Amino acid sequence: RTSYYLIEFTREKGLANMTARKRLRTSDDCTTVEKKLALYDPAPFTCELQPVSDRARDTITLEQAKQGTTEPVRVYADGVFDLFHNGHARALMQAKNAFPNVYLIVGVTSNKLTCQYKGETVMTEEERYDSLRHCRYVDEVLTDCPWLITSEFLEEHQVSCGL
Numbered sequence: 001r002t003s004y005y006l007i008e009f010t011r012e013k014g015l016a017n018m019t020a021r022k023r024l025r026t027s028d029d030c031t032t033v034e035k036k037l038a039l040y041d042p043a044p045f046t047c048e049l050q051p052v053s054d055r056a057r058d059t060i061t062l063e064q065a066k067q068g069t070t071e072p073v074r075v076y077a078d079g080v081f082d083l084f085h086n087g088h089a090r091a092l093m094q095a096k097n098a099f100p101n102v103y104l105i106v107g108v109t110s111n112k113l114t115c116q117y118k119g120e121t122v123m124t125e126e127e128r129y130d131s132l133r134h135c136r137y138v139d140e141v142l143t144d145c146p147w148l149i150t151s152e153f154l155e156e157h158q159v160s161c162g163l
Helices: 062-067 086-096 111-117 125-133 151-156
Strands: 002-012 015-025 030-039 073-079 102-108 140-143
Touching: 073 086, 086 102, 102 125, 125 140
Parallel strands: 073 102, 102 140
Antiparallel strands: 002 015, 015 030
């Protein structure tokens, strides 16, 4: 039994994706497993995308999300993300892997809210936003997110699951 990786580069919807295909070869059959490895463009800010209200979406149940759907499960995670470190990255990795097909939206609080509820930050707002844009698990960055999340906020952004 031999296994090897074939690296392919594709371009879809303006994003460059690197996909690895692991081929497991037995005597006469070949099984291919695909996994998305990295995005080469930074994650977009919410304001750069088509408004969520213009996107047609069906409601996804928990069972459908666990089984895997053709429609990505929109997962929301938020935080201050000052001095972005491996703990932040691992939390986002876990959120990205919560279901088989996840679109991860990450909210970042503003300096004003952070100072009010937590204290001064070391990095500026823009630096914190930018550090998340370049994390491979993040699909979209929501700037100036609220400190407390409401059901209206989740509906507005069509979030399927909040972490």
